[in-house]
Amino acid sequence: MPRSNRERTDATRTVLLDAARKLFIEKGYAETATPEIVAAADVTRGALYHHFPDKKALFWAVIEREANNVAADIDAHSAEASSAREALLQGASAYFDAMAVPGRTRLLLKEAPAQHAIDNGEGEDPAEQGLKIGLSHLLAGSENLKLLDPLTSLISSAFEKAAIAIDCGGKRADYEAAIAALLDGLIAQPRR
Amino acid sequence: MPRSNRERTDATRTVLLDAARKLFIEKGYAETATPEIVAAADVTRGALYHHFPDKKALFWAVIEREANNVAADIDAHSAEASSAREALLQGASAYFDAMAVPGRTRLLLKEAPAQHAIDNGEGEDPAEQGLKIGLSHLLAGSENLKLLDPLTSLISSAFEKAAIAIDCGGKRADYEAAIAALLDGLIAQPRR
């Protein structure tokens, strides 16, 4: 059965990404060898190195696809919120929902940072952007608005830690409550 | 010049740990090959594999030594505090001081978690213990005390993120202020 080049490329890339995703989740990046990936995908290493410059490029392609899926999931479940506080809490809930897809936490919050540490020194995290906007509304009128950037960074890391903890069996309700407590504390408070 | 076995062992282990530490900081664990380490330490791979079961064991020995040094540094600079809030802020300052030693942030907050992700699923972090105690005092009388464990976990991750940000050039004063803002927000507040 003849297939167009576009179809062949799409199919091969997809089976490679799927197989790599599965193995990276199960065993991690370093412990997964390319012969194993291509065997699972039922192609050869030639195909892999035709479509990706190297093993890392395949990994980042997996990560990018997963991150896009997370963003799409969050977008799909976003509704109107009555306040900045509600918007952030709903965003948190949507985030935890999205990260509940098996493997996502491992891929995006464990494997990806692990590989990132090697080469890059942390550059503008796009995932923090939404949180930063929400926080800027929450902190409007508060002294803490001056600390928007560092607070965004710290809260973001709290979100990630919460997702990891939930993935490891922690009670989601507890972590959502803890996140809420952190956010509520930042709202303008009377200094007595 | 004759040396006792104990002296030989200590000396060899030390030069290996020092060389490995330097290279792990510069290039990361995965990118550092054992031939490179032993060359820098001026011993052979035989010596390395005599003293350590494998490359990972050497890595964890480096990490353990560094973590002990951090704990010792923090202990050395701990003073009496007049309140739970002050105790936590002083602890934060001591932590950031300790993590300011070049390479520590990379080793303990980037490389170690990266390797940890592979095999282990996060087990009781001893570094969180001190924070948990401090938080338990801060939250005494607050509704948030119920959330002590998750809050400890999230605040801890905020500390780590702050240390990383500072290590990457962020302004320490800003992150200390942000940490203070997070902690202050957790203190019992009037719900209006």
Add this chain to the structure above:
DNA sequence: TAAGATACATTCAGTCTGTATGTTTTCTTA
């Protein structure tokens, strides 16, 4: 349909890890 481009397969060179074995130095004990 011929020529070139693309997709894929196979082979190969270099490197790395961990093990097995050999050699030297220190320790023990008779």
Add this chain to the structure above:
DNA sequence: TAAGAAAACATACAGACTGAATGTATCTTA
């Protein structure tokens, strides 16, 4: 203090993996 044991270290090797080079089949297009 001499000889055997044990520890410390060095060397050699086997297996595996990555990435590049090269070869072949399939598709596209003029």
